[in-house]
Amino acid sequence: MAAAPEEPSAALRLDRVTRVFRAGGRRVVAVDEVSGRVERGAVTGLIGPDGAGKTTLMRLCAGLLLPDGGRIAVLGIDVTQAPAAAQARIGYMPQRFGLYEDLSVQENLDLYAELQGVPAAARGPRYDQLLHMTGLGRFTGRLAGRLSGGMKQKLGLACTLVRAPELLFLDEPTVGVDPVSRRELWAIVDHLTRSEGMTVLLSTSYLDEAERCRAVLLMHEGRLIGADDPARFTAGLAGRSFHVAARDFSKRRLHERLSGATGIIDATIQGAQVRIVTETAAPPSAAALLPDVPDARIVAVPPRFEDSFIALLKTGRRAGGMPPAASPPSAPAAPAAGGGDEVIVVRDLTRRFGSFRAVDNVSFSVRKGEIFGLLGANGAGKSTTFRMLCGLLPPSDGSLRVAGFDLGHAAAAARGRVGYMAQKFSLYGDLSVMQNLRFFSSAYRLKGERRRRRIAWAVEEFALGPVSSATSRDLPLGYKQRLALACALMHEPDILFLDEPTSGVDPLARREFWHRINALAEAGVTILVTTHFMEEAEYCDRLVIMADGRILATGDSESLKERLRSKERPDPTMEDAFVALIEAAGAERAA
Amino acid sequence: MWHQVLALIVKELLAVLKDRKSRMVLIGPPLIQLMVFGYAATFDLDHVPIAVYDEDLSAESRDLVARFTGSPVFEPLAFLHSARDIDGLIDQRKVAMVLSIDRRFTRDLLLHRPARVQLIVDGRNSNTALLILGYANSIISDFSLGWAKSHGGPVPPAVLEIRARYNPNLSSQWFIVPGIVAVLTQVVTLLVIGLSVAREREAGTFDQLLVTPMRQIDILLGKGLPGLLIGGVEASVIILAAVLWFAVPLRGGLLPLYLGLFLFVAAVTGIGLMISSLAVTQQQALLGAFLFMVPSITLSDFATPIANMPPLIQDLTQVNPMRHFLAVVRGVFLEGATFQSLLPHYWPMAAVAAASLFTAGWLFRRRVY
Numbered sequence: 001m002a003a004a005p006e007e008p009s010a011a012l013r014l015d016r017v018t019r020v021f022r023a024g025g026r027r028v029v030a031v032d033e034v035s036g037r038v039e040r041g042a043v044t045g046l047i048g049p050d051g052a053g054k055t056t057l058m059r060l061c062a063g064l065l066l067p068d069g070g071r072i073a074v075l076g077i078d079v080t081q082a083p084a085a086a087q088a089r090i091g092y093m094p095q096r097f098g099l100y101e102d103l104s105v106q107e108n109l110d111l112y113a114e115l116q117g118v119p120a121a122a123r124g125p126r127y128d129q130l131l132h133m134t135g136l137g138r139f140t141g142r143l144a145g146r147l148s149g150g151m152k153q154k155l156g157l158a159c160t161l162v163r164a165p166e167l168l169f170l171d172e173p174t175v176g177v178d179p180v181s182r183r184e185l186w187a188i189v190d191h192l193t194r195s196e197g198m199t200v201l202l203s204t205s206y207l208d209e210a211e212r213c214r215a216v217l218l219m220h221e222g223r224l225i226g227a228d229d230p231a232r233f234t235a236g237l238a239g240r241s242f243h244v245a246a247r248d249f250s251k252r253r254l255h256e257r258l259s260g261a262t263g264i265i266d267a268t269i270q271g272a273q274v275r276i277v278t279e280t281a282a283p284p285s286a287a288a289l290l291p292d293v294p295d296a297r298i299v300a301v302p303p304r305f306e307d308s309f310i311a312l313l314k315t316g317r318r319a320g321g322m323p324p325a326a327s328p329p330s331a332p333a334a335p336a337a338g339g340g341d342e343v344i345v346v347r348d349l350t351r352r353f354g355s356f357r358a359v360d361n362v363s364f365s366v367r368k369g370e371i372f373g374l375l376g377a378n379g380a381g382k383s384t385t386f387r388m389l390c391g392l393l394p395p396s397d398g399s400l401r402v403a404g405f406d407l408g409h410a411a412a413a414a415r416g417r418v419g420y421m422a423q424k425f426s427l428y429g430d431l432s433v434m435q436n437l438r439f440f441s442s443a444y445r446l447k448g449e450r451r452r453r454r455i456a457w458a459v460e461e462f463a464l465g466p467v468s469s470a471t472s473r474d475l476p477l478g479y480k481q482r483l484a485l486a487c488a489l490m491h492e493p494d495i496l497f498l499d500e501p502t503s504g505v506d507p508l509a510r511r512e513f514w515h516r517i518n519a520l521a522e523a524g525v526t527i528l529v530t531t532h533f534m535e536e537a538e539y540c541d542r543l544v545i546m547a548d549g550r551i552l553a554t555g556d557s558e559s560l561k562e563r564l565r566s567k568e569r570p571d572p573t574m575e576d577a578f579v580a581l582i583e584a585a586g587a588e589r590a591a
Numbered sequence: 592m593w594h595q596v597l598a599l600i601v602k603e604l605l606a607v608l609k610d611r612k613s614r615m616v617l618i619g620p621p622l623i624q625l626m627v628f629g630y631a632a633t634f635d636l637d638h639v640p641i642a643v644y645d646e647d648l649s650a651e652s653r654d655l656v657a658r659f660t661g662s663p664v665f666e667p668l669a670f671l672h673s674a675r676d677i678d679g680l681i682d683q684r685k686v687a688m689v690l691s692i693d694r695r696f697t698r699d700l701l702l703h704r705p706a707r708v709q710l711i712v713d714g715r716n717s718n719t720a721l722l723i724l725g726y727a728n729s730i731i732s733d734f735s736l737g738w739a740k741s742h743g744g745p746v747p748p749a750v751l752e753i754r755a756r757y758n759p760n761l762s763s764q765w766f767i768v769p770g771i772v773a774v775l776t777q778v779v780t781l782l783v784i785g786l787s788v789a790r791e792r793e794a795g796t797f798d799q800l801l802v803t804p805m806r807q808i809d810i811l812l813g814k815g816l817p818g819l820l821i822g823g824v825e826a827s828v829i830i831l832a833a834v835l836w837f838a839v840p841l842r843g844g845l846l847p848l849y850l851g852l853f854l855f856v857a858a859v860t861g862i863g864l865m866i867s868s869l870a871v872t873q874q875q876a877l878l879g880a881f882l883f884m885v886p887s888i889t890l891s892d893f894a895t896p897i898a899n900m901p902p903l904i905q906d907l908t909q910v911n912p913m914r915h916f917l918a919v920v921r922g923v924f925l926e927g928a929t930f931q932s933l934l935p936h937y938w939p940m941a942a943v944a945a946a947s948l949f950t951a952g953w954l955f956r957r958r959v960y
Contacts, residue, residue: 390802407802416804426795428602430609435602442598443803471609487799497802 009076011167011199012038012061017070019056026474030056032222033070038167038201038215043193045213045230046203047309049506051477052219054203055095058171061201062092075167091165095172097156101145105136105155108144112159123162130158133188149378150181157188168192170202174209176532178377178547179575180582186212205504208535208575210305218309220506225312230305237303237311239281243273244289246296252518254293259515261289266310268511269518270538271558277307301571310507343368343495343526344389348398351384351549358384360549361398366528366542371521373543374530375578381549382530383423386499389528390420403495416444419493423500425480429473433464433483436472437490444491458486478509485516496520498529502536514539534574545581552581595805599813600820607783607821616782621775621825628771629837633763636722637663642686644671647696655708655734659690664726677711687713688723700738757925765840768833769924770893772826773916776852777859777887780822781880784863787814788955789876801955811952815860822856833924842927851919851933854940858912861947868954887913912940 019031031053038044046054059065061072063083072079074086099108109130113123131137134154139147144155153173160168170189174182186209192198193214202213210216210230218226218233226233246254255274259267263284266277278284286296344366351359359381366372374382387393389400391407400406405414427436437458441451459465462482467475472483481502488496498517502510517539521527529540537543538557545552545560553560557574564572564580572580607613641659645652660667668686671677680686693699693707700706710727712720758765791797800810830848833839862883870876889895890904891913897905908914915936922928922936 387798390798392798392801412804412806412809414804415802418802420799420802422795422798424795426799428606428796429794430606431602435605439598439602440803442595443800443805445595445804447594 009040010037010073011040011075012201013071013073014057014061015071015073017057017060017072018068019053019060019065020068021056029222031060031067034219034222034224035070036217036224036227038199038217040199041193041197042214043189043200043202043212045210045216046201046219047205047207047210047213047216048203048219049205049477049509050504051221052205052506053222054205054219055171057219058092058169058201058203062090062169063087064092089165090167090169091160091163092169093156093160093171093173095175097153097159099144099152099156099159102143104141104143105147106140108155108159109162113162116163118163126162126164130161133191134158135184148178148181150177150184153177153181153185154188157185161192164196165198167199167201170200172203172205174204174206176378178380178532178582179534179579181377183579207306207309207507208304208573216305218312220313226308233308234303234305237277237307239283239300240278241301241303241307242276242278242284243270243299243301244276244286244296245273245299246290246293248295249293250522252522254290254296255518256522257290257293259511264289265314266307266511268538269514271556271561275301277303277310306507310511313506313508341367343403344372344528345401346385346389346398347400349385349388349395349400350397351381351388351393352396357549359388359395362544362546362549362551363398364544364551364554366526368526369521369524370541371517371527371529371539373537373540374528374546375532375534375537375540375543376530376546377532380532380546382532382546383499384549385546386497386528386530390418390497391415416491417494419488419491419496421484421488421496421498421501423503425472425477425484427472427480427484427487429471431472432469433472433475434459434468436483436487437464440487441490446491454490454492458490462486477505478512481505481509481513485513489520493525495526495528498527500531500533501529503531503533510535534578537574545578547582547585552585592806592809595809596812596816599805599810600816603787603814603817604820606787607817613783617779617821617825621779621829624775624778625771625829625832628774629764629768629832633767635761635763636719636726638666639664639688639723639726640668640686641665641688641690642669642671642677642680643667644674644677644689644691646694647692649697651697651700651738652692655692655731656690658730658734659727662726662730681711681713684713687719688727690727700742764837765925766921768837768839769920770917772829772833772920773855773891773913774888774893775829776822776826776856776916777913778884779825780818780856780859781863781866781884782877783821784814784818784860785866785876785880786873787817788864788867789870789873792870793872807952807955810955811864811948814864815857815948815951818860818863819853819856822859823852826852826856839924841924843923843929844927847928847930847933848919848923850930851916851923851937851940854937854944855912855916855919857944858940858947861944861949861951862912864951865947865954868951887911890914892917909939910943912943915940 014034014036016033016035017031018029018033021028021030034057046057048054056065060067061074061079063079063086066080075089077086079086100111103111109127118126131140134157136151136155136158139151144152147155157170157173173185177185189200189202193200210233213230216226216228216230216233217224244254244258251269251272251274255267255269258264258274258276263279264276265279268275283300284298286293286298289298290296342365346365347363349359349362350357362381362385374385376382384393388395389402389407391410394408403414403417407415407418428439431439437455441455446454459468462485464479464483464486467479472480475483502513505513517527529536531537540557542554542556543560544554560577561572561574564577569576607617643656643659645656659665669680671689674691677689677691681689689711691709691711693709696706696708708731710724712723714720755761788797791800805813834841863880866879866883867876870879890897890900890908890911893913897908897914900908918936919928919933922933
């Protein structure tokens with residue numbers, strides 16, 4: 001079944017494919033005249049933030065949706081004309097694969113083999129192959145519901161592969177999966193294309209995964225904004241990426257200065273430095289860029305895929321850019337109470353659910369004005385820790401103090417010092433933007449003149465004016481996130497809790513978001529953020545890495561990466577550091 | 592504090608009114624149920640199909656048959672000529688009763704001997720059968736009385752004179768329509784309130800609410816008062832429909848009625864909030880609401896008389912707020928009951944309301960999942 005590499009016809013050809021959805025009078029162009037091709041025998045990445053149209057495009061290609069316009073040829077077959085013929089030769093794994101949680105791994109495999117009509121004789125060797133490849137061989141008797149997120153994803157993949165397809169569609173297989181499992185999933189995909197000659201189209205919102213693909217289709221807001229070899233994307237940016245650091249100048253102030261500077265299209269905080277991307281390949285001089293910073297050092301670094309995405313977005317639609325945070329939000333009214341500088345103190349915190357320890361003896365403390373990260377994969381216990389800190393879940397053991405209070409028992413007034421932004425959009429979707437603002441301002445006990453002033457501030461600061469009467473459910477993701485932050489900041493809290501704040505949002509909106517968070521931290525607000533997103537960890541002053549309910553390491557991102565620096569790995573990423581820590585912990589347990 | 596509660600109330604009402612599905616719950620089911628219960632659900636019988644097997648074929652037997660055919664309750668479908676046809680007609684549910692008049696009917700009458708009339712009733716629905724027998728019996732005794740008067744036979748020693756107080760025509764509409772006030776108010780309040788916390792838990796907004804400086808009591812009031820408001824409006828609309836459309840007499844005062852309504856809706860709201868805070872998803876909340884609703888209606892005297900239930904179950908109905916509110920509505924509507932006479936029904940509702948609201952408030956924060 002290995003497809004000859006010289007075969008001229010593409011595995012997938014898209015010709016001006018368009019799909020429109022209508023939701024309550026609104027017309028949403030999910031896929032807008034996308035043309036492109038996927039070559040045989042390799043991994044092609046379909047890359048873009050949430051809401052870019054990736055899933056719709058996948059479903060169109062798998063013949064599960066009909067396009068409103070354009071043509072899709074899968075393995076030379078027109079999907080709209082003969083969906084069944086195409087479906088017989090493809091495999092499709094949706095974002096939430098339909099595993100039967102009450103069946104064992106083996107029973108799930110049997111079921112899908114049955115559904116796909118794999119003859120009984122062929123199953124044995126295929127199972128062995130799949131179980132070996134996914135490393136699930138030891139767990140065939142385990143219920144699918146009892147597997148970890150990464151293992152579930154691998155089982156889903158195995159079930160999709162019981163009948164080897166020629167073309168495999170994987171819709172965000174790595175979302176919410178811990179970095180170790182993510183690497184294992186990629187190893188499987190690489191193996192499929194290399195040894196079995198399969199063609200894979202894989203969608204993802206993690207831009208760093210682009211570099212693992214042979215070719216990349218880059219989507220944004222329904223349109224294809226680029227299609228090329230990932231190396232070629234980044235090649236255009238060679239010599240334009242730099243690290244800037246200064247000894248006596250805080251990284252946040254440095255970032256603030258650099259992000260507005262002319263000739264710089266992107267500035268992000270990365271550990272202790274600020275990473276910039278320039279408009280042209282001419283290396284910037286420290287003296288010209290930062291005349292009043294005496295010891296600024298600028299070091300060239302290799303470009304990342306994300307740089308090219310930002311460059312494409314910024315040059316493509318400059319006018320549509322997000323408004324930068326106009327002014328730093330007003331400083332908190334009063335300095336945080338409680339143990340001196342330490343605003344959040346957690347000692348030996350434990351939370352048990354039955355015999356399962358979701359959080360096991362966790363201790364850390366957060367200083368005033370610090371951005372502190374809880375980093376870990378799904379199920380590492382960071383959300384449970386977070387909920388206990390917010391007072392939403394009583395701890396089983398240990399103590400915690402937020403601004404000197406345990407929010408679970410403290411008087412209502414103590415909660416007024418804290419702002420909270422949940423992982424998914426959790427404002428009232430049926431209410432308009434203005435109604436949400438009004439409600440939360442009242443809920444935070446603002447009244448009269450102050451309430452009016454803060455609502456006006458929120459509308460102004462987050463540019464919500466044009467959408468103030470729109471139903472918040474219908475807002476684009478970026479606006480939803482702004483509204484959520486506006487509601488959380490309504491009462492000028494001393495402490496801000498953020499749960500996975502920017503997962504899935506597009507890189508520009510993420511930059512805008514962190515820009516605000518930096519300004520808040522600068523103004524003295526303490527920020528605690530949970531994330532499984534390694535990029536976000538870079539913005540934190542300090543962070544703890546959690547796995548299986550325990551803290552594996554505490555420190556700033558620089559020192560965590562430093563431990564791993566070696567000849568072979570001169571510039572380890574946060575993810576490298578994370579994976580190394582998890583593996584070390586695994587080895588320790590095995591010993 | 593009132594500022595926050597008011598904001599929450601406004602938000603709740605906006606959420607209910609802006610959501611198309613919630614709006615439907617408020618308007619659709621009440622309208623349908625009002626029509627179904629008001630018109631279709633009745634204990635009165637009319638146009639019951641019957642067959643007549645008259646072996647006597649005399650002027651007297653025809654007179655008796657005419658009393659049946661002339662009654663609006665019965666509708667003769669067939670006149671039989673052979674006893675063999677009887678079984679078939681009843682088996683196939685063509686008729687619900689066969690009136691069979693003995694061959695010696697006139698002879699026995701004239702001889703002042705008991706004349707034989709046989710009623711063969713379809714007993715598969717025991718309720719209907721009893722009603723049919725009751726109607727038929729009264730027709731036959733009327734006939735006997737008339738015969739005795741005109742032909743001078745022995746008059747029956749005692750004659751039953753029936754007068755129904757409060758509902759002289761024994762119209763079951765008068766009995767059922769006030770009951771609908773209770774049933775519908777409970778259904779709507781329980782659905783709207785029962786889903787409110789669960790919906791917020793699903794959307795994650797309840798956490799958002801819990802981290803604000805709102806206290807349990809604020810959230811309880813903010814969630815409960817809209818229930819009171821919605822339940823009150825719903826009940827008022829149905830009370831109006833009962834009086835103006837179904838012409839059920841409202842003999843008592845509005846004050847005792849609305850005091851009962853207030854306590855009842857408070858109790859139902861408390862139960863709804865309790866169900867809602869125990870449920871993790873809206874689906875669970877919906878199931879919970881029905882789990883409560885079905886027994887509460889069965890054990891409420893709405894259709895099945897509590898007086899016929901085993902004593903233990905009768906005691907159990909004391910904690911059912913609907914049972915007490917039904918007593919209040921029917922009392923006020925038909926008897927013109929006063930505050931004093933309804934006191935034994937007010938305090939159990941107040942007790943249930945207090946207990947359930949307190950528990951709900953406690954569950955808001957304690958519920959761990």
